[in-house]
Amino acid sequence: MGTSHAKRLFNREIEGAILAAVCDVREDRMVKAREEFGDRVKRFLTIDEFFADADIDGVIIATPHYDHPTLAIRSFEKGWHVLCEKPAGVYTKNVRLMNEAAAKSGKVFSMMFNQRTNPLYQKMRELIQSGELGEIKRTNWIITDWYRAQSYYDSGGWRATWEGEGGGVMLNQSPHQLDLWQWITGMMPTRIRSFCGFGKYHDIEVEDDVTAYVEYENGATGLFVTSTGEAPGTNRFEVAGDRGKLVIENGDLTFWRLRQSEREFNQTFKGGFGEPESWKIDIPVRGKNEQHLGILENWVDAILNGTELLAPGEEGIKSLAISNGVYLSSWLDDWVELPIDEDLYYEKLQEKIATSTFSKDTKKDVTLDVSGTH
Amino acid sequence: MGTSHAKRLFNREIEGAILAAVCDVREDRMVKAREEFGDRVKRFLTIDEFFADADIDGVIIATPHYDHPTLAIRSFEKGWHVLCEKPAGVYTKNVRLMNEAAAKSGKVFSMMFNQRTNPLYQKMRELIQSGELGEIKRTNWIITDWYRAQSYYDSGGWRATWEGEGGGVMLNQSPHQLDLWQWITGMMPTRIRSFCGFGKYHDIEVEDDVTAYVEYENGATGLFVTSTGEAPGTNRFEVAGDRGKLVIENGDLTFWRLRQSEREFNQTFKGGFGEPESWKIDIPVRGKNEQHLGILENWVDAILNGTELLAPGEEGIKSLAISNGVYLSSWLDDWVELPIDEDLYYEKLQEKIATSTFSKDTKKDVTLDVSGTH
Numbered sequence: 001m002g003t004s005h006a007k008r009l010f011n012r013e014i015e016g017a018i019l020a021a022v023c024d025v026r027e028d029r030m031v032k033a034r035e036e037f038g039d040r041v042k043r044f045l046t047i048d049e050f051f052a053d054a055d056i057d058g059v060i061i062a063t064p065h066y067d068h069p070t071l072a073i074r075s076f077e078k079g080w081h082v083l084c085e086k087p088a089g090v091y092t093k094n095v096r097l098m099n100e101a102a103a104k105s106g107k108v109f110s111m112m113f114n115q116r117t118n119p120l121y122q123k124m125r126e127l128i129q130s131g132e133l134g135e136i137k138r139t140n141w142i143i144t145d146w147y148r149a150q151s152y153y154d155s156g157g158w159r160a161t162w163e164g165e166g167g168g169v170m171l172n173q174s175p176h177q178l179d180l181w182q183w184i185t186g187m188m189p190t191r192i193r194s195f196c197g198f199g200k201y202h203d204i205e206v207e208d209d210v211t212a213y214v215e216y217e218n219g220a221t222g223l224f225v226t227s228t229g230e231a232p233g234t235n236r237f238e239v240a241g242d243r244g245k246l247v248i249e250n251g252d253l254t255f256w257r258l259r260q261s262e263r264e265f266n267q268t269f270k271g272g273f274g275e276p277e278s279w280k281i282d283i284p285v286r287g288k289n290e291q292h293l294g295i296l297e298n299w300v301d302a303i304l305n306g307t308e309l310l311a312p313g314e315e316g317i318k319s320l321a322i323s324n325g326v327y328l329s330s331w332l333d334d335w336v337e338l339p340i341d342e343d344l345y346y347e348k349l350q351e352k353i354a355t356s357t358f359s360k361d362t363k364k365d366v367t368l369d370v371s372g373t374h
Numbered sequence: 375m376g377t378s379h380a381k382r383l384f385n386r387e388i389e390g391a392i393l394a395a396v397c398d399v400r401e402d403r404m405v406k407a408r409e410e411f412g413d414r415v416k417r418f419l420t421i422d423e424f425f426a427d428a429d430i431d432g433v434i435i436a437t438p439h440y441d442h443p444t445l446a447i448r449s450f451e452k453g454w455h456v457l458c459e460k461p462a463g464v465y466t467k468n469v470r471l472m473n474e475a476a477a478k479s480g481k482v483f484s485m486m487f488n489q490r491t492n493p494l495y496q497k498m499r500e501l502i503q504s505g506e507l508g509e510i511k512r513t514n515w516i517i518t519d520w521y522r523a524q525s526y527y528d529s530g531g532w533r534a535t536w537e538g539e540g541g542g543v544m545l546n547q548s549p550h551q552l553d554l555w556q557w558i559t560g561m562m563p564t565r566i567r568s569f570c571g572f573g574k575y576h577d578i579e580v581e582d583d584v585t586a587y588v589e590y591e592n593g594a595t596g597l598f599v600t601s602t603g604e605a606p607g608t609n610r611f612e613v614a615g616d617r618g619k620l621v622i623e624n625g626d627l628t629f630w631r632l633r634q635s636e637r638e639f640n641q642t643f644k645g646g647f648g649e650p651e652s653w654k655i656d657i658p659v660r661g662k663n664e665q666h667l668g669i670l671e672n673w674v675d676a677i678l679n680g681t682e683l684l685a686p687g688e689e690g691i692k693s694l695a696i697s698n699g700v701y702l703s704s705w706l707d708d709w710v711e712l713p714i715d716e717d718l719y720y721e722k723l724q725e726k727i728a729t730s731t732f733s734k735d736t737k738k739d740v741t742l743d744v745s746g747t748h
């Protein structure tokens with residue numbers, strides 16, 4: 001994704017921002033950067049040189065997940081604004097340190113949760129946050145349209161390993177939905193019981209199939225189902241509340257709106273069978289889904305004009321905490337309460353890395369065309 | 375439901391069958407029966423008299439759930455054919471005895487799984503059983519449109535108690551879907567991890583909200599979500615397989631058909647991102663949903679002409695075993711393997727009955743109009 005962001009900046013697509021420097025430890029990428037951007041954009045082949053000599057105001061971090069927090073912390077210490085790719089990191093223990101460094105620096109910190117720019121999800125959030133749906137009873141996201149074939153995993157030896165990526169579909173494909181799940185509902189689970197399939201559909205060691213059951217403080221329950229092994233997958237998000245039901249599927253937002261609160265109806269109705277009158281409403285959704293460009297612009301606007309962030313960086317820890325909780329519950333084959341035991345999670349992850357016997361027969365890393373991804 | 379079946383027989387809606395006798399221990403119902411059917415239909419106010427003197431060939435059992443197996447066993451011993459209302463019973467321990475008695479008698483035994491007559495479900499089953507969908511990967515039924523207000527539960531003191539009904543939404547509302555779930559897929563779970571809310575939305579002691587996660591022998595996973603506390607609910611059944619995805623929702627059956635097996639594509643595809651071509655197909659569904667009448671006719675046909683049963687009675691134990699497993703998993707807060715430990719289940723159920731402190735402030739039982747129910 002770094003290349004794509006760099007090109008946008010270079011092409012002056014984001015008002016108020018220019019591409020001043022790029023850093024990549026892979027030499028061939030720097031050769032390409034020179035071809036693409038010429039010598040006016042400084043190039044760095046080591047992290048240390050980059051932090052020593054880059055003359056910049058802000059940095060976009062688009063590295064392997066493990067490095068996000070450490071690089072962000074160094075950036076904040078340099079007094080740079082930070083836009084970080086998802087996920088915030090691999091484990092919450094050091095993402096917490098990143099958030100602390102951000103707060104201490106006072107710099108503008110945003111996460112690349114580009115799906116927050118989708119008017120569909122913004123509208124669903126507005127209907128919930130404004131009280132239209134009433135108290136939430138259940139959330140249910142089936143997000144199985146992250147299909148990947150074996151060739152995807154084989155394109156990089158680091159892919160889908162505990163050491164290289166720290167996770168599978170929960171960490172690489174689903175962070176957007178995990179973020180939207182908590183952002184739209186405004187609720188974080190209080191406990192999780194999850195069921196992961198590790199290398200179920202592919203020759204990998206991390207999970208490629210997940211069913212997670214969660215409970216919330218208000219008594220609501222939730223489900224999150226994701227997979228890279230189903231084709232064609234489903235993307236259906238349902239939230240049931242006291243005043244009806246919201247469903248996003250096939251790009252449409254539908255609201256089944258009750259004319260009366262269900263809790264009230266339950267107490268006052270005197271017949272045997274009956275339920276509150278409900279209206280099926282096609283919710284109009286307006287506006288453009290600006291995606292990555294929208295987040296980039298918002299971040300630069302926030303730096304220059306103090307505009308409110310759509311995806312504050314500190315919120316990256318939320319989806320990661322859910323994701324960490326899902327792994328932990330599956331590893332322990334037990335309930336996991338949130339906030340999770342960060343030390344235990346870190347310890348278990350190190351065990352997975354240490355005991356990994358996974359070696360993939362790949363000749364070299366392949367740079368995939370990500371134009372079709374999110 | 376008994377009254378409705380009796381009327382159908384009395385009105386000669388089922389070719390080859392006549393209503394010869396009715397039995398109900400409630401005197402007012404017998405008064406009504408006399409008004410309705412006159413004296414040519416024999417009336418019995420006690421079970422013992424009924425079994426001693428009824429001159430019949432077959433019996434429809436539409437009593438409280440607990441009595442289904444015992445009454446069926448007595449009927450088989452009399453040499454009668456049996457059509458039993460769902461669920462087969464409350465616990466599998468005695469339903470197994472019922473099945474044994476049925477086998478021994480050689481009589482025609484059917485369950486009132488009237489939703490098996492629905493061409494929509496029959497078609498989905500056919501697409502799976504014929505191999506069109508390929509190996510199943512996931513099943514997911516959200517069946518939350520069983521809304522009940524408190525007044526429903528208050529209409530009978532026996533309702534929604536462990537002693538009176540032996541369960542809630544899993545035993546009273548969802549048995550049809552539990553049956554269709556296993557009948558359509560042809561698969562029974564091998565283990566269950568479930569999460570029940572007991573009296574979550576109503577003043578009752580049994581469950582009115584359930585999320586059940588299951589695993590199958592072939593590695594597939596499944597979800598069954600049901601509730602009587604949501605309005606308007608959802609009825610959406612999705613089955614993902616190696617050759618695509620089937621979804622029933624809003625009365626439509628849609629097949630997303632892959633042109634190539636996913637497992638094959640996974641191994642042969644060489645690109646980074648890509649998935650097998652899929653066609654969205656609206657599956658034509660023909661035929662009439664005969665519901666109760668269809669099952670009645672089929673049972674009588676089987677007796678008279680040896681027609682194959684659509685809902686063999688012995689299969690009632692399957693959905694009940696799932697339902698028992700769901701309770702047990704939730705009570706134990708742990709995995710439950712299938713076949714379940716029937717003695718343990720029976721023991722736990724007796725504990726629930728013994729420790730019940732539930733007394734509902736209801737003056738008398740009310741007979742609800744069931745014309746809108748299934």
